[in-house]
Amino acid sequence: MTLNHQRGLTEPAADAAIDQACRMLRLPTLRQQFTAIADAADREQLTYRGFLAELLMAECEDRQRRRSERRIKAAGFPRQKWLNDFDFEANPNIQPAAVHTLAKCEWIRQGHPLCLIGDSGTGKSHLLIALGTEAAMAGFRVKYVLAAKLVNELVEAADELQLNKTIARYGRVDLLCIDELGYMELDKRGADLLFQVLTEREEKASVAIASNESFGGWTNTFTDPRLCGAIVDRLTFNATIIDTGNDSYRMAQTRARQAAEPA
Template structure:
């Protein structure tokens, strides 16, 4: 009867504390503690460690899901051999996510297909794993989001809401030009984050051509000034991964056919 009462009390406490992992592992860990003669402190530490580990894992999963990455990619999966010009020391430093804690920015430049988006998502995943809220969208997606907020008279509220994300990822700046209204919205997003939250931008255009993207050299210059004041700027080069993969596939097919 005493065992049933203890189990009932434990169930209540687990629900009250919202610690389901403790309820799941406490008995098996208690058996292990008895077999291995753990102290009370060792048993309690083991139970709490399992609860914290599960909670952190669940939190990471929720943050990654909430970031709206088009797909999850990791830095560990990135082939650095294809980017000999990429500074390994800088990338390793960025992977620590201290730039997010300092509200600093990252800009990844390079032609299409060289891995900018992969690196951006990989750094975003690292930030989510470190406990930071992250949000990803393309440049056109961000402009559409801000345009809808502006049309509804809630742009300020949307910019304030976005501040809860410690890192915003803006992919594909430069693939499509923006008109003056869109450029102004984009500038307001960058300005609202200045020294308040981090932005990671990928672009196929060098800064010298951002005036073409945003239809205004002055707006572009003001935007760049805020982005790079506290930022790491990495340049990627080389052949597109997609082009290389297609060429390799064609070569393998021809070799298989005896050509």
């Protein structure tokens, strides 16, 4: 389809020409919002340059939003979690300033690790997902995975002679979020395969983990002491370590809610 350029178009003809041009140029936001922006520009007596800037900024902002949504979806988070929803008052172990500094993603640019350590219900997974979401919105490629699922995938890939391909795939993302590390014992083969993923990413791309075990208790997960020490070394070198504590704020909220209910 060709677009004929004519001077002196009537308003309906101009609208139709704009619609056709936006389709051809793949400018969906401009196509949807042109009339409203044009009417606003007329009311506010914008210059031609101001009007053009409003149009282009609307298209750019919407494209950025759609890209962020695609990156968040590709990360594979099990549920939505946002930093704005985190109740810092419920867990005084976690310093808001430290978390908001992490949300700026400089640690990801430098390829540094993040370790969230604490008991169940203390906010580890919330922070892991929320910080991963912030990274995706900032333009980083993010992948979320449960530790057990990752190890099972690596074992299957090794059995099918696809291990190098799988490790390379996990090596390409900017931030790998591993949740529930320490919830189950890993045999030497599974631990060794996980170690290979961490080695692939070492000092090149960030890993963020959430674990209910302190580092001293990781020998319960990684039964080979030397391998356990090597994995801890990979995850703590240049790392930010946040101890979320032992008191479940979910349990505290449940108790408070029950106490407030009429008998």
